[in-house]
Amino acid sequence: MTSRSPRRARLLAGTAAVAVAAVLTACSSSAGTTGQSAAKPPAALVAAWPSDISTMDPGNVNTDQDKELAMNVYQNLVGYKTTAQGGHSASSGLAAAPALASSWTIAGDTVTFTLRDGLKFYPSGNPVTAKDAVWSLQRALKLNGAVELNNSGVFDAAQITAPDATHVAIRYQDSAGKPIKASEVNIATLRTCWYGVIDSAAALKNAGPSDPIAAEWLKSHVAGSGPYYVKSRQTGQSLNLAAVPGAALNAPKFSAVTLRVVNDGNVAGLLRGGSVNIAQYGLSPRDATSLKSAGFNVQHANTSSYLYLQLASDAGPFKDPLVRRAVAEALPYDALVKNVYYGQAERADSYVSAGAPGYSAAWKDYGDAAKAKSLMAQAGNPSVSTKLRYPSENTDFATAAQLIKSALKPIGVDVTLQPQTSAALITSIIGRATAKTGGSADDGMVLTTLSTYVEDAKTPVKLWTVTGGVVNFSRTSIPEIDRLQGEFAMAAPSPARDQAYEKIQQLAAQDAAFLPLVVTGRTLVSASGVSGLTFTPEPVTLYWTLEPKK
Structure with missing residues (x-):
């Protein structure tokens, strides 16, 4: 480089x-x-x-x-x-x-x-x-x-x-x-x-x-x-x-x-x-349709390319896991597929490719608007004002961001949209992920895409979920995830390895700081x-x- x-x-x-x-x-x-x-x-x-x-x-x-x-x-x-x-x-x-x-x-x-x-x-x-x-x-x-x-x-x-x-x-x-x-x-x-x-x-x-x-x-x-x-x-x-x-x-x-x-x-x-x-x-x-x-x-394949949302979970309104899960329930998954990608994509239920060893559809049950309101009630119905940053170069991101903003308003989450250049957004994601201390209280949410080039669970786990991961904007730190990744990342394929990565995905989905939205493919x-x-x-x-x- x-x-x-x-x-x-x-x-x-x-x-x-x-x-x-x-x-x-x-x-x-x-x-x-x-x-x-x-x-x-x-x-x-x-x-x-x-x-x-x-x-x-x-x-x-x-x-x-x-x-x-x-x-x-x-x-x-x-x-x-x-x-x-x-x-x-x-x-x-x-x-x-x-x-x-x-x-x-x-x-x-x-x-x-x-x-x-x-x-x-x-x-x-x-x-x-x-x-x-x-x-x-x-x-x-x-x-x-x-x-x-x-x-x-x-x-x-x-x-x-x-x-x-x-x-x-x-x-x-x-x-x-x-x-x-x-x-x-x-x-x-x-x-x-x-x-x-x-x-x-x-x-x-x-x-x-x-x-x-x-x-x-x-x-x-x-x-x-x-x-x-x-x-x-x-x-x-x-x-x-x-x-x-x-x-x-x-x-x-x-x-x-x-x-x-x-x-x-x-x-x-x-x-x-x-x-x-x-x-x-x-x-x-x-x-493409036209x-x-x-x-x-015109050919489309669901390669390992994802639209995803990350919530700053170590500070600010999303420090409460109940609020994060409420957001996960309220997000407009089907509307994103239909109105942003015109059906030429599919909902993402993991950040691991469906063809990879150890894949688990751990996020698939999110999407219940009534449950979102119930979770916010359990959290005390906080009034949340936050920002959502996304790449400014493509109108698809703006459409997706507006759909997310509208879907979160009924549960008391007021979103201010902040488009940025891709370079600025990635810089802020990496900066927050790799900082020795946590981010500010108003770091909010980021919406972007990323591809993984090796269809194996260890790569997205390393990027998004382990403590100190290079794009772990959420600053997720779950000791059991770190332990399993350390033990199995370099291990040969086996049922034990598959089970370990299934467990990691289940833990990450429950944490709800990283939310895969759409497998965009290419x-x-x-x-x-x-x-x-x-x-x-x-x-x-x-x-x-x-x-x-x-």
Whole structure:
């Protein structure tokens, strides 16, 4: 990462998708579609991005655009295992698929990966070796990738070794240095955007005493193994990708991808006009419904992306658990799904993915308005005045906030709406969560979204519920949750582990300081001549999975 902390940047990226997309100067018809009346596949892909990349360095990605680039120009030891689901493919759970590694074995605390033969980096032509993989992962430990590597049980470079040129061995341990039994839970982290394998020989040619890991050079250069490479870039305007010639792994079906940065543009209009033929940013649920009716390929998947509410529970009116539970009962869950997301989402009953081991629908019984009033009566019918902060860049948040305000008024909770930029909101959430002392009495509530990239219960628990969690705005501190997380976070899958995380979710739901509202998922839209849309937990489009629709 550059000047921002790894944790802060990762969370800021989780809200980057709310940025409003903008005006795009029309590109030539040879680069895009000419409208849905022409059903033939486009000659090349053109996507609308809300902002430019901040880096090309896979170990240091910050924004959703950085992540998307990394996942298309670099390749990892393992990838996401996806299955066809109607008109798209999607990953689910912790399963990993072979990528640069053709296979792996697990023995005790160690996973040993066997690299494929004959893979090369482009444009150097250097072979992909275990040395490159080890250097890349060790390097990630010094950058933004350290967060998830630590979360998987890798804390020290010495845990990552190359027994020979074609094998990579990773030893897993807990934070105290005790070996842990390795499993798919540990391996799953290696699928994510921070762990693309870099051509170490090419990078080290551009390193120096003050920059031994070539961070400055990799910020603006790609040294990957495909399937695309960066052909050219117009800073702040566009990024042009081209297919790697003769790519031996994940060879793309489209020879070129133009990623255009738009400013306040109508992305739905750009799709209709044919100057863009694939999009995921800057589209509202209403846009998606309209585009589907117009013949566009609109696909939605309930990836682990959530709209959620947090209440400051260590000070102020929500210190009383009865008041917090009253709020949980009064919230307009169904109205949020219907009126904000037009039915293209579903109510969230946990912060753990439904496909993850240890999932529990612990919040599902909240939503009884009469019970909300009863709980407030038990609390002495306090008159509560509070504030609700939410991201200002997307009108969906404003609509959701207004629905929440209206739903809480009948139980005596008067809400003042305070929109903020995503950057300001995340800063305040992290600041309150990580402060050594509690917040002020009027910290109120925050409404925002976040995605989790590893579909395992330990990740959202660590983020939102353990004492000192980096986005635990509520400042929840429940000793039993902390104990169970400490015991089972690094444990191999087992019935005992599942039961521990079910218990954590039940405790968190009863505490009612963190309230999951909606599984928002993600929507991808392409011209009718493009198929192969693929969803992973990460908010990215995998352009190499796309193909001309026959």
